Amino acid sequence: MDILIGLQWGDEGKGKIIDLISRDYDIIARFNGGANAGHSIYHKDKRITLKLLPSGIFYPHIKNIIGTAVVIDPVALKAEIQQVQTITSDSDLIDRILVSQKAHLVLPTYKYWDMYYEDSPQYRTIGTTKNGIAPTYSNKILRQNIRVGDILSKDFETDVFHILNQQYAELEALGQDMPEIQELYTNFLEGCYFLKKLQITDTEIIINEALRENKKVLAEGAQATLLDIDHGTYPYVTSSNTIASAACVGLGVSPKLIDKIYGVTKAYCTRVGNGIFPTEITGSLADELREKGGEFGSNTKRPRRVGWLDLPALKYAVMINGVTDLVLTKADILNGMNEVPICTAYEINGETKTLAAVTFVDNAPRPIWKFLAGWDTPLNKINQTTQVPKELKLFISFLEEELNIPVKYLSTGPQREELIILGN
Ligand code: IMO
């Protein structure tokens, strides 16, 4: 099994890369997160943002698996499938979506808990996507949650009714604004009954059997390394494990069966939500980069914070994930710059660090910069390694040397075919 993960704070362009490399796989399986993800891909020139569906959805030969450690909002998944159905003529789309019966459900009250924590002054404001992700994983760990397989139980409606009533009363007592409970209940059940049309199954068995038959499986990560609940910039992280090893847990696959690990990084850096961002830039330079890169949340539409490439953090991400193949995206956005800044080290409390976990208690690190020559060739016009401008080639070799792994793919624009395979 191969794995593809993000190496920064999300939005590295994972969806686009998966969509393109999917054609070589039999199964694409999402292993973490939920509708907080926003994987944008182009289908027939239309941009579509996938939240829960794996990014191989537009290939008729691919089985798409939503794995065990994913948290599923049935209302969001139903809407997403219906949206995909409007743009594809693929009649057996539904038959190609398999859902782990052990995946946890995002109950309709969880979004309101998410909002309550975010908006109450006595709690930390993380800047979440307000999709109810943290409350779902919390209730999973508390062992109070219900799972996809429970939809098939005869007591399902009564159980949901009981939990919703209790949570609704608690939220109401806290003064949280909410729609009528009946509306939440009805929409949720409709979403769950829609889910029943998909194959609710033991996805870990399906994946392992496929691997035994030498079929190719790609595990699709959502969010990214620095948002990992354990290894990210806690508390400003998401609530799941986002790193490569989480694919084994999330899908039920042995670490012995992992082959390639693709790590995706932008040529610069972005972050949505709060938390440390050592290479962040502000002001008009930031506004320009944000506009040029279209750096607005594909899920929440929030303007993303922007900054330059952070090598100490990237080295850390490559190490934690064991990346074998690097994917570089959005180098096209830096086109036309005289010099491209890269942070090569942090200075922190008088010490220089070239590899860092980005967890600093009191003092923020001071980035130490290196400036590489910029390039000025519209990259979406090129389709061969030999046409890559020499300055960008030097940028790539610099990354390869520092990170000690090859850059396998260079994305040259947002469209599916705008990608160059480098080396072999
Ligand atoms: P993709 O898969 C970027 C961020 C949120 C917030 C923090 C916690 O498109 O890369 P959550 O709703 O998960 O509790 O929010 O995590 N976040 C993302 N940022 N891309 C994502 O997904 C993200 N999913 C969550 O902005 O800072």
Ligand code: MG
């Ligand atoms: Mg995104």
